[in-house]
Structures are given as C-alpha cells and as structure tokens.
Amino acid sequence: MGADDVAPVVAIERRVKFDAWRGSDFQRCLDAGYVCPVAETAHGVIGYGVMSLADDYARIANLCIAPDRHGRGLGRMLLASMLHEARVRGARLAFLEVRAGHQRARKLYRAAGFRDVGRRYGYYLTRSGWEDAVIMARPVALRGPAASQPAGTQARSTE
Numbered sequence: 001m002g003a004d005d006v007a008p009v010v011a012i013e014r015r016v017k018f019d020a021w022r023g024s025d026f027q028r029c030l031d032a033g034y035v036c037p038v039a040e041t042a043h044g045v046i047g048y049g050v051m052s053l054a055d056d057y058a059r060i061a062n063l064c065i066a067p068d069r070h071g072r073g074l075g076r077m078l079l080a081s082m083l084h085e086a087r088v089r090g091a092r093l094a095f096l097e098v099r100a101g102h103q104r105a106r107k108l109y110r111a112a113g114f115r116d117v118g119r120r121y122g123y124y125l126t127r128s129g130w131e132d133a134v135i136m137a138r139p140v141a142l143r144g145p146a147a148s149q150p151a152g153t154q155a156r157s158t159e
C-alpha cells in the first residue's frame with residue numbers, strides 16, 4: 001500500500017465496516033512502516049491488510065476484501081502474505097482480534113492455524129451496541145494452508 005492507495009482503501013473500508021478506519025489511520029500505519037499488502041486488479045485495489053511487528057510479535061490489525069470479491073480466496077491470500085512477511089522479519093507469534101460474531105473471519109483464521117486465546121469484552125462498536133473481540137494467535141512458523149493468487153490479481157506490499 002502506498003499513499004495513493006489510501007483513498008480507494010478507505011472507500012472499501014466504508015462499504016464494509018461500521019467502525020471504518022479513516023485515511024489518517026492508514027497513513028499513520030504507512031508512516032510507522034507497518035506491513036500493508038494490497039490485492040489489486042488492473043482496475044484498482046480490491047483488498048488490503050495491515051500488520052504491525054514489535055519484538056517477537058506480529059499483530060494483524062486489518063484485513064479486508066471488497067464485498068463483490070468475497071469468497072474467492074483473497075482474504076486467505078493476503079493473510080498468508082502477511083504471515084510470510086512476519087516469518088521473514090523474525091516474528092514468532094502472530095495474533096489478532098476479531099468480532100466474536102464474525103463467523104466467516106473466525107473460520108478463515110482457524111483454517112490458517114489461529115486458535116482462540118482470549119477475549120476482550122465490549123471491544124467493538126457495532127450498529128446494535130458493543131461486541132466482544134476474540135483474540136486469536138498462532139506460531140508464525142506454523143505451516144498454514146498454501147496461499148494461491150487468483151489469475152489477474154497481484155499482491156504487493158509497501159516495500
């Protein structure tokens with residue numbers, strides 16, 4: 001993700017999430033050197049992820065696919081790309097928070113080797129009130145399902 005990608009990324013974010021990140025949130029992540037891969041076609045950005053690294057830890061802070069592209073393996077691909085980068089940079093443990101009721105995302109993370117390790121009560125603001133976050137983690141070196149890139153889609157990162 002580069003500065004030029006922030007506007008299309010925020011447009012997807014707003015279509016998909018109630019508590020959407022703002023452009024300044026993404027810009028701060030870029031300025032801090034977070035790992036921010038995007039998936040794109042010739043027509044533009046269709047998905048993105050954000051991961052921070054500190055000491056031995058990698059935190060997947062965002063993963064989002066454009067709604068008309070769901071269910072085609074792109075989320076799995078971006079997740080695998082971030083985990084690969086975490087391994088290259090020497091992280092040992094990857095973790096993330098996910099809405100407790102978000103079964104699709106929890107299934108994606110479980111399939112990639114993440115397990116539930118904790119809960120943050122009332123962590124997310126939703127249309128109907130506050131929702132718990134489930135904290136999930138996995139060893140970075142664990143072999144997850146192989147990432148495959150669908151035809152016509154490229155993943156690139158900030159580096």
Ligand SMILES: CC(C)(COP(=O)(O)OP(=O)(O)OC[C@H]1O[C@@H](n2cnc3c(N)ncnc32)[C@H](O)[C@@H]1OP(=O)(O)O)[C@@H](O)C(=O)NCCC(=O)NCCS
Pocket residue numbers: 016062063064065066069070071072073074075076077097098099102103104105107108111
């Ligand atoms: C969650 C999200 C990232 C998944 O991305 P995706 O590209 O649609 O998912 P994929 O096609 O890579 O599917 C990977 C796995 O997710 C699960 N999954 C995907 N679509 C699903 C569906 N409709 N129902 C249930 N599980 C589903 C499955 O485990 C799937 O693996 P499988 O195909 O082997 O069964 C995507 O739905 C999204 O961007 N949602 C909005 C933003 C968001 O909530 N992000 C997560 C924040 S933690």
